[in-house]
Amino acid sequence: MTPTMPQTIAMTGGFVFDVAHLLAGGLVLVSLMMLYQRRLYALLNVFALHALVLTFSVAWQAYIQDAPHLYITAAIALVFKAIVIPLALHRMIVQLGIHREIETAGGVGLTMLLGMGLVALSTVIMLKVTSEADPLAREDLAFALSVVLLGLLVMVTRRNAVSQVVGFMSLENGLVLAATGAKGMPFVVEISVAFSILIAFIVIGIFLFRIRERFDTVDVQALDRFRGEMS
Numbered sequence: 167m168t169p170t171m172p173q174t175i176a177m178t179g180g181f182v183f184d185v186a187h188l189l190a191g192g193l194v195l196v197s198l199m200m201l202y203q204r205r206l207y208a209l210l211n212v213f214a215l216h217a218l219v220l221t222f223s224v225a226w227q228a229y230i231q232d233a234p235h236l237y238i239t240a241a242i243a244l245v246f247k248a249i250v251i252p253l254a255l256h257r258m259i260v261q262l263g264i265h266r267e268i269e270t271a272g273g274v275g276l277t278m279l280l281g282m283g284l285v286a287l288s289t290v291i292m293l294k295v296t297s298e299a300d301p302l303a304r305e306d307l308a309f310a311l312s313v314v315l316l317g318l319l320v321m322v323t324r325r326n327a328v329s330q331v332v333g334f335m336s337l338e339n340g341l342v343l344a345a346t347g348a349k350g351m352p353f354v355v356e357i358s359v360a361f362s363i364l365i366a367f368i369v370i371g372i373f374l375f376r377i378r379e380r381f382d383t384v385d386v387q388a389l390d391r392f393r394g395e396m397s
Contacts, residue, residue: 182230186347189223190309193343194285197316197336201281202274206259206328210252213332217247220339227346236346243342251335255328270323277323281316288312306347313340 196216203209221244228236270277292308317337321330 185226186223186230187305189219189226190306190343190347192219193223193339194309194312194316197313198278198281198285200320200332200336201277201316201323204274206326207256209329209332210255213336214248214252216336216339217243220343221248223343224346239342239346243339247335247339255331259328270325272323277319281319284315284319285312288315303347307344310340310344310347313337313343
């Protein structure tokens with residue numbers, strides 16, 4: 167039996183909905199994978215995967231929203247976040263001579279439990295607050311808030327400055343997901359965000375080298391000890 171036109175539209179809409187959720191949910195899953203990583207190289211590889219999933223998610227939003235400018239956002243995510251920044255951080259780690267496990271503020275198990283709790287909290291809060299919004303947008307916003315909070319959790323629970331940089335970058339990926347899921351963002355904002363991230367990355371790189379020169383480590387606890395000696 168041949169489907170009618172309304173049935174065809176409904177099936178197409180369901181497919182669009184499912185793919186968008188698959189990609190946004192995949193971004194949350196990769197964020198949780200970051201919390202599990204104990205070595206810097208593995209963390210950088212997972213971050214590259216994070217940026218790649220974001221690229222596909224933004225490109226899919228560009229397709230379903232018929233917003234060609236979002237393809238530029240996807241290209242920026244692919245080139246800078248999935249390729250340039252991970253390679254630059256890999257090179258930075260080699261130059262700084264960092265070849266050890268990431269020190270965490272708590273155990274990996276506890277961190278994972280906190281991460282899953284944040285995902286549940288984000289879903290409950292966002293779905294309740296955006297009950298009047300478009301179903302696709304409101305659930306993408308719930309996923310985006312989860313990614314943002316998980317990025318903050320990476321920054322809080324990691325003592326290594328390089329891993330905190332990765333947490334900051336993954337947090338920004340969540341903000342991009344939120345903006346694109348909410349029917350896109352102005353092109354000027356996309357370009358300004360890209361340049362802001364590039365400038366922030368350069369500043370963070372200089373910061374890491376300065377920490378390495380002064381303390382012979384990139385563990386941020388060295389800064390706390392230094393402040394204690396100076397007081």
